[in-house]
Amino acid sequence: MATLEIRDLHVTVDTGSQGEGPKEILKGVDLTIDGGQTHAIMGPNGSGKSTLAYSIAGHPKYTVTRGSVTLDGADVLAMKVDERARAGLFLAMQYPVEVPGVSVSNFLRTAKTAIDGDAPKLRTWVKDVGSAMERMKMDPAFAQRSVNEGFSGGEKKRHEILQLELLDPKVAVLDETDSGLDIDALKIVSEGVNRFREKGDRGVLLITHYTRILRYITPDFVHVFVDGRIAEEGGPELAERLEAEGYDRFLRANA
Amino acid sequence: MTVTDGPAVARALETSDKVASHLHPEGSFDVDAHPVPTGREEIWRFTPLKRLHGLHTDDATAPLGTGTTEVDVRVAPGVRVETVSADDPVRGSSGYVPTDRVSARAWAAVDKATVVTLPGDRVVDEATVLTLRGTSMDSASAGHVVVVAEPHSKGTVVLRFEGSAVLADHVEAVVGAGAQLTLVSVQDWADDAVHHTTQHAQVGRDASLRHVAVSFGGDVVRMSTSVAYDGPGGQVEMMGLYFADAGQHLEHRLFVDHNEPRTRSHVDYKGALQGQGAHAVWIGDVLIRKVAEGIETYESNRNLVLTDGCQADSVPNLEIETGEIEGAGHASTTGRFDDEQLFYLQSRGIHEDEARRLVVHGFFADIIRRIGVPVIEEHLLETLETELEKNV
Numbered sequence: 001m002a003t004l005e006i007r008d009l010h011v012t013v014d015t016g017s018q019g020e021g022p023k024e025i026l027k028g029v030d031l032t033i034d035g036g037q038t039h040a041i042m043g044p045n046g047s048g049k050s051t052l053a054y055s056i057a058g059h060p061k062y063t064v065t066r067g068s069v070t071l072d073g074a075d076v077l078a079m080k081v082d083e084r085a086r087a088g089l090f091l092a093m094q095y096p097v098e099v100p101g102v103s104v105s106n107f108l109r110t111a112k113t114a115i116d117g118d119a120p121k122l123r124t125w126v127k128d129v130g131s132a133m134e135r136m137k138m139d140p141a142f143a144q145r146s147v148n149e150g151f152s153g154g155e156k157k158r159h160e161i162l163q164l165e166l167l168d169p170k171v172a173v174l175d176e177t178d179s180g181l182d183i184d185a186l187k188i189v190s191e192g193v194n195r196f197r198e199k200g201d202r203g204v205l206l207i208t209h210y211t212r213i214l215r216y217i218t219p220d221f222v223h224v225f226v227d228g229r230i231a232e233e234g235g236p237e238l239a240e241r242l243e244a245e246g247y248d249r250f251l252r253a254n255a
Numbered sequence: 256m257t258v259t260d261g262p263a264v265a266r267a268l269e270t271s272d273k274v275a276s277h278l279h280p281e282g283s284f285d286v287d288a289h290p291v292p293t294g295r296e297e298i299w300r301f302t303p304l305k306r307l308h309g310l311h312t313d314d315a316t317a318p319l320g321t322g323t324t325e326v327d328v329r330v331a332p333g334v335r336v337e338t339v340s341a342d343d344p345v346r347g348s349s350g351y352v353p354t355d356r357v358s359a360r361a362w363a364a365v366d367k368a369t370v371v372t373l374p375g376d377r378v379v380d381e382a383t384v385l386t387l388r389g390t391s392m393d394s395a396s397a398g399h400v401v402v403v404a405e406p407h408s409k410g411t412v413v414l415r416f417e418g419s420a421v422l423a424d425h426v427e428a429v430v431g432a433g434a435q436l437t438l439v440s441v442q443d444w445a446d447d448a449v450h451h452t453t454q455h456a457q458v459g460r461d462a463s464l465r466h467v468a469v470s471f472g473g474d475v476v477r478m479s480t481s482v483a484y485d486g487p488g489g490q491v492e493m494m495g496l497y498f499a500d501a502g503q504h505l506e507h508r509l510f511v512d513h514n515e516p517r518t519r520s521h522v523d524y525k526g527a528l529q530g531q532g533a534h535a536v537w538i539g540d541v542l543i544r545k546v547a548e549g550i551e552t553y554e555s556n557r558n559l560v561l562t563d564g565c566q567a568d569s570v571p572n573l574e575i576e577t578g579e580i581e582g583a584g585h586a587s588t589t590g591r592f593d594d595e596q597l598f599y600l601q602s603r604g605i606h607e608d609e610a611r612r613l614v615v616h617g618f619f620a621d622i623i624r625r626i627g628v629p630v631i632e633e634h635l636l637e638t639l640e641t642e643l644e645k646n647v
Contacts, residue, residue, distance in 0.1 A: 057602050060594065085604035097599035101617025110613065111603035146617070147599075163603065 002035035002072060002088065002170035002203055004056075009067035011048075011055045022063060025051040027228035029067070033171060035201035038217065040239060042208055043225030044247040049207045050094060052225075053175040056205075057091040058084050071171065086115055088170030092160040092177050099147040104159070105129065107147045108166060115167050132165045135195070137188050154185035161192035171203035172196065178213035190216030211243040226250045279510070279542055279574075282352030286363055289356035298355060301536040301568055303504050306475045308395060308421040308449050310357045320364035322396030324420055325388045331381035334410065335372040341365050345401050349427035350483060351455035358453045358479070361423035364397035371412055375405030375431065382411040382439075382628055389420020392447055398424030402438060406431035406459070411628055413439040417472075421449045428456035430464050432486065437465040439631055442505075443638065444472035453479045458518075460486025467626050468524075470497040470505045471638050479508040484515035491520045495537075496622050496635070498642045499565070501530025508538040509554070513547040522554035525622050527615055528565035529645070539571040539585065548579035558589040559618050561611070612643050 009029040012022035025048045033039050043049050055062045056069060058081040069076040071087055079087060099107065108129060113119045120128075133140060136158045148156055157177055164172055174193065178186055190213060196202055197217075206219060214222075214236070222238040223230045224247075231250050232238065280298070283289065292299040292311050299311075309317025330336050339345060346368050353359035371383055385400065402412050414426060430436045442450060450473050458464050470476050482491050491511065499505045511520040526535045539554040558567035571585035592614065600610035616639065623635050 057598075059598055080607070081598060081601035082604055082606050082610070085602055091602050093599070093602075097593075097595045099596050099599065099614065099617055101620030102613050107600075107603075107613070110605055110609065111600075114604040114606060114609070167603065 002201055004033040004089075004171045004203055004205070005068075005070045006031040006056075007068045009052070009055065009069065010065045011051055012063050012065055013051065014061055014063065024065070025062075025228055026055065029228070029230060031223065031230065033203040033205055035170065035203055037221065038197060038204040038206060038219045039221045039223060040206045040208060040214060040219035041223050041225050042211070042239065042242055044251060045209065047225045048228040049225050050175055053091055053173045053205075053207055056084075056089065056173055057081065082114065085169070090164055090167060090169035090172045092157075092164060092172065092174045094176040094179060096148045096156045096160055098149045100149050102147050103144055104147055105143040108163065111163065111167060128166065132162055135165070136162045136192055138162065153180040154182065157181055157189055158185065158192075161189050164196055165192060168196075168199070169202075171205065173205045173207070175207045176209060178208055178210065186213060187216060193217050211239045214239045224250060279512070279540070280354050282354045284353060284359060284362060286356065286359045289353070289359050292356060298508075301506060302477055303475060306449065306504065307357075307451070308392070310360070310395060310421065310423050310449065310451050314360070317395060319360050319395045319423060320366070320397045322394040322421060323390055324396050324398070324422065325390060326369070327386040327388070329384040331379050331383045331410065333374055333377060333379050334383045335374070336383065336385075337370050338367050339370055340367055341399070343368065345370055345403065346399060346427070348401065348403075349429050349455050349457040350485075351425070351427055351453075351481070353453070355479070357423050357451045358425065361397040361399075361425060361451070361453070364423075365399045368399035368401055371400065371402045373402075373404045373408040373410040373412075373434070373436065376407045377409070379408070379410035382413050382630065384413045384415065386415040386417065389416075389418035389422065389444070389448060392419050392421060395421040395423065398422060400424070400426045402426070402428045402436065404428070404430045404434040404436040404462075407433040409435040411437040411439070413441065413628065413631060415441045415443060416448075416450060417443050417445070419445045419447050423451040424453070426452065426454040428454070428464065430456060430458045430462040432459040432462055434459065434462045436463075437467070437628060439467040439626070439628060440469070440478070441631070441634075442468075442470040442473055442476045442478070444476070446472065446474060448473040450476045450478075452477070455481045456491070457483055457485050458489035458491055461488040463490040464492070465627070466491070466493045467631070468493075468495040468497075468507060469631075469635065470495075470507070471642065473503065473505070475504045477506045477508070479510070481510040481512065482520065483512040484518045487515050487517045489515065489518045493520070493522045494622050494625060495524035495526075496619055497524070497526040497535060498639070499526065499528045499533040499535045500642065500645060501564075502532045504534045504536075506536035510540040511542070511552065513541065513543045513550045513552065516547055517549040518547065519550065520552045520554075523622065524556045525559075525619055526557075526567070527559045527561055527618065528567055529561040531564035533565040534568075535566070536568045537570070541573050541583070541585075543573070543575045543577060543580060543583060545576045548577055549581055551581040552583045553585065555586045557587075559615065560589060560591050561615070615639070615643060
C-alpha cells in the first residue's frame with residue numbers, strides 16, 4: 001500500500017531580492033496519506049498550502065529545515081525533483097509553466113518514458129493519449145501545441161489532470177486545481193481525479209481554497225491549514241462547516 | 256533578463272538620400288580607404304582582432320588568397336553552376352561595395368568567382384548545395400559566390416563551410432523581379448577555423464528572399480549580412496541560429512536598407528551560449544530611408560545562456576527617416592535557463608539533462624521549422640544534439 005508520510009515538516013522560503021533572508025512558512029506539519037485516501041487541505045491565503053505542495057515536489061525555492069517526508073518508507077527529501085516523480089509523486093500545479101517549442105505529445109511521451117524506465121509501445125500509447133484527451137474533452141490538436149503555451153486557464157488544468165491519468169502516480173498532490181475553472185471545466189477535471197482514485201491504492205492530497213471542488217471529489221479527511229500548521233482535522237463535514245462559516249474562526253484564534 | 260520591445264517612434268526628418276551615420280559607412284573597393292582597424296572602431300569593437308589570423312591587416316604580413324580549399328557542388332536539375340574570372344561583371348551585380356577592410360581585401364584577392372544561376376520562370380524543388388572544405392590554417396583564402404535568381408524563379412541554394420581554414424569571402428545574391436530565393440549559409444567549421452563572410456542581397460520588385468545563417472563551428476565567425484531592394488514590394492526574411500561553445504566568438508551583423516517603398520523585412524536570430532568565454536554578438540541595423548514609405552520591419556534577437564562565463568552582446572538599431580511606415584520594431588532578450596521550466600519538466604520524472612535538452616530544442620524549434628529545407632533541418636537537429644552533449 002502506498003503511503004506518504006509527512007512528519008514535523010518545517011520549511012523556509014528564500015525571499016530572494018527582498019533581502020529579508022529565509023522566512024519560515026511551514027511550522028511543523030504532520031500528515032499521513034495512505035493509498036485509497038483523499039485528503040483535502042483547506043485554508044486561507046498565505047497559510048502555506050502551496051508551500052506544502054511545492055516542498056513535497058522539491059521546488060528549489062523552498063528549504064526544508066526540519067522534519068521528514070517519506071513515500072513507502074523512502075526518504076523523499078533526499079531525492080531530486082525528477083527522482084521524486086519517478087518514485088511515484090505527482091504535483092498538479094496551480095500555475096503550470098509554459099515550455100515554448102516543446103509539443104504536448106513529445107512532452108507526454110518523454111515523461112512517460114522517464115517514469116516507466118522505457119518508451120511506451122507506440123501503438124497503445126497513441127491510443128492511450130487519444131482516449132485520455134477525449135475524456136478530458138481536449139481537442140486532438142492540443143497534442144501538437146507547445147506545452148501550456150497560449151493555453152487558457154481551464155486548458156492548463158485539464159492538461160495537468162491529463163498527465164495525472166497518463167503518468168499514474170502513487171500519490172497526487174493537486175494544488176488549487178479548481179481555481180479559475182468554470183463549472184463545466186471543474187466537472188471534467190473532477191471526473192479525471194475521480195477516475196484516478198478509482199484505480200485503487202492511490203493517494204490524493206487536494207489543496208483548495210474553496211469547498212466547491214469537494215462537491216465533486218468527496219474527501220475522506222479534511223485538514224484546515226492556518227499559519228503553516230494544521231489547525232483542525234475532520235471528515236467531509238468539516239468542509240461543510242467551513243463553507244458556512246468561512247475561515248474567520250481560525251484567523252481570529254490565530255490573531 | 257533584459258528585454259526591450261515595442262515599436263520605435265517614427266520621426267519624419269528632412270534629409271537627402273545620403274545618410275550620414277556611423278551605422279552605414281560609405282563603401283569603397285579601395286583597400287586603403289579602410290584603415291587597419293584597431294578594435295576601437297564601432298564596427299570592430301566586439302571582434303577579437305588578434306584571432307583573425309591577420310585578415311584585417313595588410314598583405315605583406317598576411318597574404319590573402321594563397322590558401323587552399325576544396326569545393327564540392329551538388330547541382331539541382333535546371334540550375335547552372337559555373338566558374339567565371341574575377342573581372343566578370345556578374346561580380347558586384349548585387350550593388351555591394353565593401354564597407355570594411357577585410358571585405359575590401361577579399362574582393363581584391365580573388366581571381367575567380369562561382370556563379371549559381373536559378374533559371375527564370377521555373378521552380379526548382381531540390382536544393383543546390385556548395386560545400387567548401389578547408390584543409391589548412393597555414394594560409395588564408397578568399398572566396399566569392401554569386402547567386403543569381405532570375406526573374407520569377409524559385410529555388411534554394413545552400414552553402415556549407417567545413418574543416419579548418421582562414422577564409423574571407425563574399426556571397427552576393429541577385430534576386431530578380433518576382434523571384435523567390437532561399438539562401439542558407441551553414442558555418443559548420445572545425446574548432447580552429449576563422450571565417451569572415453560578407454553576404455549581400457539585392458531584392459527585386461515583388462521578389463522574396465529567405466536568408467538563413469547557421470553558425471555552430473569555428474574559433475571566430477564574423478558574418479555581415481546586408482540587404483537592399485531594387486524595386487517596391489520586396490520581402491526579406493532573415494533567420495539565424497547559432498550555438499557558441501567555450502572560447503568561441505560568433506558574430507552576426509545584419510543590415511537591412513529599406514531604400515524602396517512598400518518593402519518588408521523580418522529578422523529573427525536565436526542563439527545559445529555555453530562554456531567559459533563563449534561570446535555571441537548580434538548587431539541588427541535597419542535603415543528606413545525617406546523614400547521608403549509604407550514599409551514594415553521587425554527584428555528580433557534572443558539569446559539563451561546555458562552556463563556561467565558566457566557573453567552575449569545584442570544591439571538592435573533602427574534609423575527612421577520617414578514617418579509614413581506601416582510598422583517598425585525590434586526586440587532583444589538575453590536570458591538564462593528558466594528554472595521554472597526545468598522544474599516543471601523534472602516534476603514529471605524527466606531527468607535534468609533531458610529537461611535541459613528539451614528546453615533548448617524548444618527554444619530553437621520555431622526557427623528550425625521555418626527554414627523549410629528538410630535536409631538542413633535534419634542536420635541541424637543532429638548538430639544541436641552534438642552541441643548539447645558537450646555540456647549537459
